[in-house]
Amino acid sequence: MDNNSLNYHDKLNRENIEKLRELLDTLPKFCKTFFRGMNDTISSRTKIAYAYDLRVFFEFIMKNNSYCRQYAMTELPLEVLDMIGREDIEDYLDYLSLYKNGENEEVINDERGKSRKLASLRSFYNYFFRNELISSNPPALVPMPKLHEKEIIRLEPDEVADLLDRVEAGTDLTKKQLNYHNKTALRDTALLTLLLGTGIRVSECVGLDINDIDWKNDRIKVRRKGGYEDVVYFGEEVHDALAAYMDERRHIIPNEGHEDAFFLSLQNRRISVRAVENLVKKYASSVSLKKITPHKLRSTFGTNLYQETGDIYLVADVLGHKDVNTTRKHYAAMKDEHKRRAAKAIRLREE
Numbered sequence: 617m618d619n620n621s622l623n624y625h626d627k628l629n630r631e632n633i634e635k636l637r638e639l640l641d642t643l644p645k646f647c648k649t650f651f652r653g654m655n656d657t658i659s660s661r662t663k664i665a666y667a668y669d670l671r672v673f674f675e676f677i678m679k680n681n682s683y684c685r686q687y688a689m690t691e692l693p694l695e696v697l698d699m700i701g702r703e704d705i706e707d708y709l710d711y712l713s714l715y716k717n718g719e720n721e722e723v724i725n726d727e728r729g730k731s732r733k734l735a736s737l738r739s740f741y742n743y744f745f746r747n748e749l750i751s752s753n754p755p756a757l758v759p760m761p762k763l764h765e766k767e768i769i770r771l772e773p774d775e776v777a778d779l780l781d782r783v784e785a786g787t788d789l790t791k792k793q794l795n796y797h798n799k800t801a802l803r804d805t806a807l808l809t810l811l812l813g814t815g816i817r818v819s820e821c822v823g824l825d826i827n828d829i830d831w832k833n834d835r836i837k838v839r840r841k842g843g844y845e846d847v848v849y850f851g852e853e854v855h856d857a858l859a860a861y862m863d864e865r866r867h868i869i870p871n872e873g874h875e876d877a878f879f880l881s882l883q884n885r886r887i888s889v890r891a892v893e894n895l896v897k898k899y900a901s902s903v904s905l906k907k908i909t910p911h912k913l914r915s916t917f918g919t920n921l922y923q924e925t926g927d928i929y930l931v932a933d934v935l936g937h938k939d940v941n942t943t944r945k946h947y948a949a950m951k952d953e954h955k956r957r958a959a960k961a962i963r964l965r966e967e
Contacts, residue, residue: 624823624877624886625839632660639667644674644692650743659842669736676708676715697744702754709734709761727761734760768946769906770916776812779903783808788902799882804895806861807879807887811896811910813854815917815935817841818892818910825876826865829858840936848934915946922947 622630640648647670651663674692677700678684684696712725712733725733738755745753771779782788783805786797797804811821820838828837835849850858862878870877870884877886892910900908914935922931932943 623825625843628823629660629843632664636660636664636667639664639671642689643667643671644690644694644696646692646694646744647740650740653743653747665732666736666739669733670740672712672715672717672733673708673737675718676711677704680704680707694744694749697741697750698752700754701752702757705734705737705754705758708737709758727763730761731763734758768915768919769908769912770919771812771900771904771906771908771912773920775904776916779899780805780809780812782902783899789898793898796882800895802861802864803879804899806857807892808896808899808913809854809857810850811913812917814848814850815914815921816848817914817936818889821910822879822887822889822892824878826862826878827876829862829878831855831859838936842938846936918943918947 636651640651647667651667654663654666674689677696678687678689678692681696681699681704683699684692687693709730712730714722714724717723734755741750741753741755744750784801786794786801789797807821810816811818814836816836816838820840823839824836830836833849834851834855835847838846838848840846865878865880868880868884870880874880874885879887881887881891896908896910896913900906906912918931918935921934922928925931928944928947929940931947932940935943937943
């Protein structure tokens with residue numbers, strides 16, 4: 617099939633499959649068995665993350681195990697897994713705190729990074745252990761790093777209004793930035809209004825096609841994590857911002873292969889995730905000292921929706937979380953904030 621005939625998400629999936637194959641060619645041959653056995657519901661992007669994590673693990677093993685050093689990484693035999701014990705896994709987690717990658721760059725992992733890599737290793741070992749291809753499963757014996765609760769970083773209502781005003785007017789931009797802003801004001805306003813007004817992911821935003829917008833019913837079709845399609849509704853402010861940009865978009869001639877894309881770059885190609893991240897950073901830096909990313913705009917929407925409705929299941933559904941516990945983990949802590957406010961509101965003695 618011609619790559620130009622694929623939609624954005626299918627193109628991205630094809631690129632990820634090709635990248636995964638490249639990574640697998642650098643790993644021990646038995647790793648391919650694991651990836652073939654992985655659940656088809658796991659996205660190609662997640663599989664790539666697993667492959668990177670496993671490569672870090674095998675690089676560590678080859679540095680610290682004299683038996684393994686006699687092999688090229690691709691030639692490591694499966695029985696190597698049975699030569700690794702619990703203490704080796706604990707040493708690996710300690711190594712992850714600070715190490716140098718293949719480009720000799722320092723890499724630092726906090727407890728979340730370590731937790732993800734241990735989870736990848738557990739899945740890897742579990743597969744071979746369940747299929748009775750190895751006799752031990754040391755990663756299962758190592759407890760997951762304790763994760764500290766992260767504060768939800770979000771914009772306050774006045775900061776949201778200020779941000780959108782600045783996007784429209786180009787306030788506090790440099791002369792060079794203003795030159796670009798004159799060409800992108802409608803697009804940038806529509807993009808940030810959409811993110812703040814629907815809570816969609818940045819990947820869902822850049823993947824939006826013109827035909828995905830249902831103007832009559834004020835809704836868009838998005839491709840969620842995991843590949844399934846979903847419908848997201850939007851309000852009047854989002855409608856007006858999208859419609860204003862659509863009037864401009866009709867007069868832009870896109871590059872070949874980007875005809876369907878709704879949001880275009882100045883090069884008339886589908887806008888990239890990195891470009892959206894940069895423009896959010898550019899506008900938000902003058903509004904708040906907080907480090908605001910597209911995901912923080914998603915958190916802002918989720919927080920506002922939960923504050924207005926108190927319905928964690930509704931928030932999970934709108935954000936596209938398959939497991940409500942994912943949503944609860946991020947937003948249920950707000951109930952404690954409400955309780956703290958109530959406690960501070962009561963005065964027992966006059967000051």
